Amino acid sequence: MEPGTVIIVTLTALLAAGLLVWGSASVRASFYLSMRCRAEGAGHRVALTFDDGPDPERTPAVLDLLAQRGVRATFFLVGERAETHPELVRRMVAEGHVVGNHSHTHAGLFPLSSLRNTEEELHRTTESLTRITGLRPRLFRPPFGVTNPTIARAVRRLGLVPVGWSIRSLDTVSRDPERVATRILRRLHPGAVILLHDRCAGSDRLLDRLLDGLQKRGYEPTTIPELFDIEAYENHR
Numbered sequence: 135m136e137p138g139t140v141i142i143v144t145l146t147a148l149l150a151a152g153l154l155v156w157g158s159a160s161v162r163a164s165f166y167l168s169m170r171c172r173a174e175g176a177g178h179r180v181a182l183t184f185d186d187g188p189d190p191e192r193t194p195a196v197l198d199l200l201a202q203r204g205v206r207a208t209f210f211l212v213g214e215r216a217e218t219h220p221e222l223v224r225r226m227v228a229e230g231h232v233v234g235n236h237s238h239t240h241a242g243l244f245p246l247s248s249l250r251n252t253e254e255e256l257h258r259t260t261e262s263l264t265r266i267t268g269l270r271p272r273l274f275r276p277p278f279g280v281t282n283p284t285i286a287r288a289v290r291r292l293g294l295v296p297v298g299w300s301i302r303s304l305d306t307v308s309r310d311p312e313r314v315a316t317r318i319l320r321r322l323h324p325g326a327v328i329l330l331h332d333r334c335a336g337s338d339r340l341l342d343r344l345l346d347g348l349q350k351r352g353y354e355p356t357t358i359p360e361l362f363d364i365e366a367y368e369n370h371r
């Protein structure tokens with residue numbers, strides 16, 4: 135090969151590799167899956183989403199606050215935690231919140247799993263949540279927001295609707311609810327999907343600040359199915 139050709143081939147390979155990394159790492163890139171990350175034409179409505187629960191220590195305080203403020207949210211649940219705390223899952227549904235699938239174990243190596251294991255992780259969670267609530271959830275948020283061709287295939291085969299986010303709160307990193315709320319509110323936009331966690335210390339204080347900020351700016355929090363006008367559960371309206 136000519137030196138020029140070698141450079142072009144190398145650059146093309148680097149670009150392709152870079153695109154793969156970017157596609158896997160960035161939930162907003164929607165590279166492998168068409169994710170719901172922000173709603174167009176949603177006006178001043180936004181969706182609050184809580185990942186990784188239910189947590190017996192912290193989820194109840196979040197639910198109490200949501201009830202007090204008359205706000206409904208979407209919870210992406212870890213199947214094995216849902217099985218251990220089914221009463222919290224039933225409480226979520228009874229209080230008008232939406233529950234979705236966030237894998238069975240949320241294992242660190244989930245993105246590297248085989249198709250069989252990935253399907254098993256998602257299927258088990260769907261079955262658990264269906265058994266607990268009587269509703270078969272359609273919404274799925276990938277652990278760590280990572281997608282790849284295997285996860286994309288599993289999601290399509292199981293007929294799930296993948297949901298991403300447009301504002302990441304970093305509530306798992308910062309211990310200061312005030313700063314996290316300010317960070318979210320600075321990034322606020324119509325149709326935003328806000329990523330939160332109900333297993334973090336100070337989840338309820340952060341939520342309180344956030345709801346104040348949303349109200350002051352004229353934003354209305356709602357659920358993912360309402361924001362995107364889609365069904366939360368199979369055969370259910």
Ligand SMILES: [Zn+2]
Pocket residue numbers: 185186236240276277278
């Ligand atoms: Zn998670």
